[in-house]
Amino acid sequence: MADTRHVAAHEQAHEKAQRHDPVYDRLHATQEFQELKRRYVGFVVPATIAFLAWYLLYVVMSNWAHDFMSQQVVGHINVALVFGVLQFVTTFLIAWLYGRHMADKVDPLARQLEAEYAKEVGR
Amino acid sequence: MDSQTLTAILFVAVVLVTVGITFWASRQNAGTADFYAGGRSFSGFQNGMAISGDYMSAASFLGISGAIALSGYDGFLYSIGFLVAWLIALLLVAELLRNSGRYTMADQLAYRMRQRPVRTAAATSTVVVSIFYLLAQMVGAGALVALLLGVTDPAIKAWTIVGVGLLMVFYVTVGGMKGTTWVQIVKAVLLMAGTILITILVLAKFHFNISELLGAAADKTGKGEAFLQPGLKYGLTTTSKIDFLSLGLALVLGTAGLPHILIRFYTVPTAKAARTSVMWAIGLIGAFYLMTLALGFGAAALLDTGPESKVVASGGNLASPLLAEAVGGGDGSTGGAVLLALISAVAFATILAVVAGLTLTSASSVAHDLYATVVKSGQATEKDEVKVARVAAFVIGGIAIALAIPAQKLNIAFLVALAFAVAASANLPSIVYNMFWRRFNTRGATWAIYGGLVSCVVLVFFSPVVSGLGVNPTTGASLSLFPADVDFHWFPLQNPGIVSIPLGFFFGWLGTVTSQEPAAEERYTELEVRAFTGAGAEQATHH
Numbered sequence: 018m019a020d021t022r023h024v025a026a027h028e029q030a031h032e033k034a035q036r037h038d039p040v041y042d043r044l045h046a047t048q049e050f051q052e053l054k055r056r057y058v059g060f061v062v063p064a065t066i067a068f069l070a071w072y073l074l075y076v077v078m079s080n081w082a083h084d085f086m087s088q089q090v091v092g093h094i095n096v097a098l099v100f101g102v103l104q105f106v107t108t109f110l111i112a113w114l115y116g117r118h119m120a121d122k123v124d125p126l127a128r129q130l131e132a133e134y135a136k137e138v139g140r
Numbered sequence: 141m142d143s144q145t146l147t148a149i150l151f152v153a154v155v156l157v158t159v160g161i162t163f164w165a166s167r168q169n170a171g172t173a174d175f176y177a178g179g180r181s182f183s184g185f186q187n188g189m190a191i192s193g194d195y196m197s198a199a200s201f202l203g204i205s206g207a208i209a210l211s212g213y214d215g216f217l218y219s220i221g222f223l224v225a226w227l228i229a230l231l232l233v234a235e236l237l238r239n240s241g242r243y244t245m246a247d248q249l250a251y252r253m254r255q256r257p258v259r260t261a262a263a264t265s266t267v268v269v270s271i272f273y274l275l276a277q278m279v280g281a282g283a284l285v286a287l288l289l290g291v292t293d294p295a296i297k298a299w300t301i302v303g304v305g306l307l308m309v310f311y312v313t314v315g316g317m318k319g320t321t322w323v324q325i326v327k328a329v330l331l332m333a334g335t336i337l338i339t340i341l342v343l344a345k346f347h348f349n350i351s352e353l354l355g356a357a358a359d360k361t362g363k364g365e366a367f368l369q370p371g372l373k374y375g376l377t378t379t380s381k382i383d384f385l386s387l388g389l390a391l392v393l394g395t396a397g398l399p400h401i402l403i404r405f406y407t408v409p410t411a412k413a414a415r416t417s418v419m420w421a422i423g424l425i426g427a428f429y430l431m432t433l434a435l436g437f438g439a440a441a442l443l444d445t446g447p448e449s450k451v452v453a454s455g456g457n458l459a460s461p462l463l464a465e466a467v468g469g470g471d472g473s474t475g476g477a478v479l480l481a482l483i484s485a486v487a488f489a490t491i492l493a494v495v496a497g498l499t500l501t502s503a504s505s506v507a508h509d510l511y512a513t514v515v516k517s518g519q520a521t522e523k524d525e526v527k528v529a530r531v532a533a534f535v536i537g538g539i540a541i542a543l544a545i546p547a548q549k550l551n552i553a554f555l556v557a558l559a560f561a562v563a564a565s566a567n568l569p570s571i572v573y574n575m576f577w578r579r580f581n582t583r584g585a586t587w588a589i590y591g592g593l594v595s596c597v598v599l600v601f602f603s604p605v606v607s608g609l610g611v612n613p614t615t616g617a618s619l620s621l622f623p624a625d626v627d628f629h630w631f632p633l634q635n636p637g638i639v640s641i642p643l644g645f646f647f648g649w650l651g652t653v654t655s656q657e658p659a660a661e662e663r664y665t666e667l668e669v670r671a672f673t674g675a676g677a678e679q680a681t682h683h
Contacts, residue, residue, distance in 0.1 A: 041666040044675060053672055061231045069392070072224045076388040079217060079370040080381040087369040092351030093358060097213055097370050104220045105426050111227055112422045116415060124412065127673045134675035 040137045044130055053126040060118045068111055075104055143465070143477035144290045150485035151285075155307065158492060161322045162315035172522045173681045175529060176243035176504045177406040178317035180680040184413040186325060188420020191404050193324030194497040195395075195421070196331060196428060198280055198457075198490050199556055204429070205463075206456020207373075208436020209445055212363065214373035215436055217384070219429035221391030226425065228568075229396040230418040235411035236575050236671040242678050243406060245399045245567065246509045248671075249574055252663035253582040255513050261589040263509040265566045266399040268593060269559045270502040271540065273400070274495055276555040278304055278544035281491045287454055288461060288484040294548075301544045304495060309537035311496040312503060313530040317407060320496045327493035332424065334486040338460070338479070339431040341467035342438035353434070356441035367440070383633045387557060390637030394560030397567030400501040409680035439463040447614065461487070499540075503533035550621050554605040554634065558596065561637045565644035566592030573648050575671060580652050581660040587651030592644025599636035604629050 044050055078086055079097065086097035173179055182190065200222065207215030241247035246262030281304045282297040289296075311319050346353040358367045366372060374384040395401060405414045439459040443466060445451045451459050461483045465471060468479030507529035512520040520528075569588040573580040600606060608627035609619035618624040633639075670676050 037663065037666060038676075041669045041675070044669045044673070045665045050669065050673070054668075057672065065228070065231055068224060068227050072220070072392055073388075075220065076217075076385055080375065080384060083369065083371050083375065087365070089365075093354035093365070093368060094351050095365075095368055098216075098354075098368065101213075101216055101220055102430070104224060105430060108224050108227060108422060109426060112230055112419050115231055116419055119412075119415065127411075130669070130673040131675045134669075134673070138676070 038138070040134060043137075044134060047130070047133075049126050049130055053123055053130070056118075056122045056126070060115065060122075064111055064115065068107065071107060072104065075100055143480045146477055146481035147288055147484045150481050151289075151488050154485050154489045154492070158307075158311065158323045158326065158489070161326065162311050162319035165315045165319035165322055171681070172243065172508070172525055173678070174318065175316040175526045176403070176508065177678075178321050180407060180409050180678065182321060182407045182413075182417075184408060184416025185420055186321070187404060187408050187413070187417035188424065189328040190321045190324040190407070191401065191417060191421040192424040192428070193326075193328035193331070193490075193493045194400060194404060195425060196328075196490065197277060197494045197556070198284060198487055199276070200429075200432070201331060201335075201490050202284070202457045202460055202487055205432045205435035205439060206451070206454070206459040208432065209439035209443070209451060209459040209463075210456045211373035212357070212361070212367035212437075212440065213370050214375075216433060217370070217374070217388070218391070219432060221388050222395070223422070223426050223429055225392045225395035226418060226422045228393065229401065230415065230422065232575070233396045233402070233571060234405045234414045234418045237402060237571070238405045238408065238411045238414040239674045239677040240575075240667055240671040241406060243403065243508050244505045245402045245571075246505065248667075249570060249585050250509075250513070251670075252574075252660045252667050253585055253657070255518070257582055258585050259509040259513050261586040262567075262570070263505045263514075265562065265589050265593050266505040266509075267502045267536075268597075269399055269562050269567070270498045271536070271543075272555045272562070273398075273559040274498045274502075274536075274540045275544055275547060276552060276559075277491055277495050277498070278540055279547050279552055281495070282544070282548055284457060284487060284491070287458060288487065297548060298545050301548075302541055304491065305537045305541035305544075307492060308495040308499045309533050311492075312500045312533040312537075316526075317403075317500060320493075320500050321404075321407060323496055324493040327489040328424065330486045330489050332428065334464075334483055335428060335431045335435070338438075338464050338467060338483065339434045341479075342434050342442070342463065345438075345442070345467065353437055353441060357437040360441050361445055379632050382638065383635055386633050386635040386638035389641055390557065390561040390564045390635055393564035393568050393637070393641060395563070397563035397571060398559070399505065399563075399567070400497045402567075403501055403504060404497075406678070411674050411677070435460050435463060438467075442466045452614075495540075499533050499536055502536050503529045506532040506536070551605075551617070551619060552621065554600065554621075557635055558600055561600075561635060561640060562593055562596045564592075564637055565596050565640040566590075568641075569644040569648045573645075573652070574667075577652075578661050578664045580648070580664075581655060581657035583655040583657070584648045584650075584652030588644050588648030591647025591651075592640060595640040595643040596636050599631045599633075599640055602629050603631045603634055603636065605634045 088096045090099055204218055237248055240251055245266055246259045249258040249262055278301050282301040285300040286297045311323055354368055358364050361367050374380050408414050408417055443451055443462055461480055464483040465476040465480040469475035507525050511528045512525045566589045570585045607620050607622040608629040611618055611624045
């Protein structure tokens with residue numbers, strides 16, 4: 018018993034020592050940080066739901082909509098192949114849109130907050 | 141000179157080049173940041189190449205084109221899951237992990253939780269996933285090298301495994317992350333160049349008309365339009381359809397939880413570079429999988445894929461090499477011999493790069509998570525830690541060799557899918573919860589990891605891949621891990637993901653809500669600021 022209490026106390030001390038620069042609390046409370054989070058989540062959550070749903074739709078259709086997927090579009094190219102290649106296209110597109118969104122809307126705020134951190138810690 | 145001699149010469153060249161690179165990279169391997177993260181000094185593009193080299197295993201290079209050659213459209217289904225998965229890595233994981241961790245998957249959990257339990261759990265899962273993956277690669281290497289060199293002697297297969305094992309230990313112990321990364325970059329260049337070359341040669345045979353290529357494949361295989369439609373492989377029964385859905389989930393959610401992929405995000409100086417590297421990786425991997433369509437359908441159109449053919453006998457693995465021979469001028473021609481040897485060497489380089497990445501990942505986790513924190517309570521010197529990592533690489537290499545040699549006789553093709561399933565069920569829930577859920581805590585993390593891991597392994601143990609799948613009608617070999625007369629399976633699916641991924645998330649939630657850990661919630665503020673802004677994140681080392 019005494020032993021486990023000793024370990025627990027030791028671990029707590031360990032954690033206390035690591036914690037915690039109050040600069041993080043100040044940065045967290047800034048409007049910029051809340052705005053940064055809003056912009057990140059505002060893109061990432063709908064995008065993730067969309068590409069997962071789109072991918073699952075593809076898997077489900079491949080499994081259970083054989084006739085639809087087998088229709089020929091041009092020559093020997095059928096709906097299944099077009100659908101599959103579209104998954105590639107949307108993946109490239111979402112990756113590119115994400116990169117652009119982050120560079121335009123999120124990175125400037127992150128740089129600003131990081132600079133504030135560097136200033137406070139450097140002081 | 142015949143193709144096999146040429147192949148052997150190119151294999152030796154691959155070994156010499158990679159060994160040379162490793163020695164060159166070993167000049168700067170002083171501290172932990174060098175050994176584990178290559179000094180965090182790779183550019184986004186370089187890391188994107190290395191990620192592709194780390195990710196595209198022989199299973200994708202030879203396996204997917206082979207699967208398309210044999211099962212037509214259904215072979216292509218894999219590639220899509222393998223690619224879309226990268227969006228999870230890009231949007232939800234890469235940058236946040238880069239900013240909040242140091243060297244291993246456990247770091248970002250340990251940032252706000254009790255070190256010992258979360259590091260033990262994450263290290264367990266890292267080593268298990270990496271060993272599963274490694275075993276599949278090494279057994280594949282033995283079979284493949286024998287196949288490519290045209291030898292059948294089991295002793296040569298065993299020595300190949302030993303040779304590959306020793307090489308990967310060498311890359312990791314001498315070159316560390318820097319050496320491993322350059323081996324992966326070289327491999328990615330070789331793989332892309334080889335694939336582009338064969339794709340162009342195949343398409344040229346069909347006047348660069350995709351429809352003509354597909355039509356030729358449908359005709360030659362005798363399966364007609366069904367060969368181009370989904371369902372030839374997975375569409376047989378409702379169980380096989382659900383099984384495919386389960387595999388699809390594990391593929392799309394597993395990639396961003398594979399430890400050997402995660403540690404690659406630490407090798408760049410900033411989160412923005414981590415983003416760029418994943419974007420490059422998506423471009424390279426996507427282009428590669430699109431080309432496997434040409435390779436697979438090209439093999440179906442140009443090669444004999446009948447029941448007695450070499451392609452079928454190799455389970456599809458010889459489809460790409462034999463296709464290279466065919467488009468180079470066919471059996472007996474110089475062009476054919478050269479291209480066959482080239483593609484074989486690319487496959488060999490592919491294996492080496494992947495096994496090196498896996499060995500480094502598990503060695504890092506053993507040294508950084510288990511030794512430095514759990515054993516030494518954070519008191520180990522950097523020098524000791526790196527020494528332990530090197531020893532760990534030897535031990536892991538030894539274990540992998542010792543397991544792979546007897547495993548050659550067993551059907552272990554399921555191990556890669558299992559590694560993805562564990563990554564999706566055990567690792568992804570803990571990573572996502574940790575980044576996005578303030579309330580998440582130590583018990584939640586350990587329950588998610590152990591819960592996901594154990595569910596996967598137990599379900600697979602009682603699934604048809606371990607017992608009860610019957611025998612291969614042509615070879616008479618058991619299709620399961622156990623001999624055909626043993627059958628104790630009760631879980632109907634070969635892929636556990638559809639059950640184990642929700643279980644992993646459920647256990648993570650349950651563990652969290654049944655415990656209180658104010659410190660973890662408090663430190664979430666710090667984690668969040670650091671993850672999103674990079675404030676206080678690890679810097680690149682300067683030499």
